[in-house]
Amino acid sequence: MTPDTPTTDPALVVSAPERRRAVAGLADDTVETVADLRVRGRADEIAAELRETHLPALEEAGYIEWDREAGTIEPGPNFEEAAAHVDDLPMPEPEPSDD
Numbered sequence: 001m002t003p004d005t006p007t008t009d010p011a012l013v014v015s016a017p018e019r020r021r022a023v024a025g026l027a028d029d030t031v032e033t034v035a036d037l038r039v040r041g042r043a044d045e046i047a048a049e050l051r052e053t054h055l056p057a058l059e060e061a062g063y064i065e066w067d068r069e070a071g072t073i074e075p076g077p078n079f080e081e082a083a084a085h086v087d088d089l090p091m092p093e094p095e096p097s098d099d
Helices: 017-027 043-060 079-086
Strands: 064-067 072-075
Touching: 017 043, 017 064, 017 072, 017 079, 043 064, 072 079
Parallel strands: none
Antiparallel strands: 064 072
């Protein structure tokens, strides 16, 4: 599966680290905006990947609702389906800060 291949399998949809981070952050109320998902030191790169690939895939699957203008995300109608699979996957290690 490539990051932009549509799938309905929640385990596959949330298998990318950026998607796991989004679903896990929504589940534990630490994420409300796209900016909350950026990794320090790679903010521009991560923001582009999120906008172009990961958030659209999560939104298409119904796992999130994304307001592009406000930059906010919230659980979608199928969120619990994805959240159930996040606990089964390893969370990505935080990357070292550049500053």
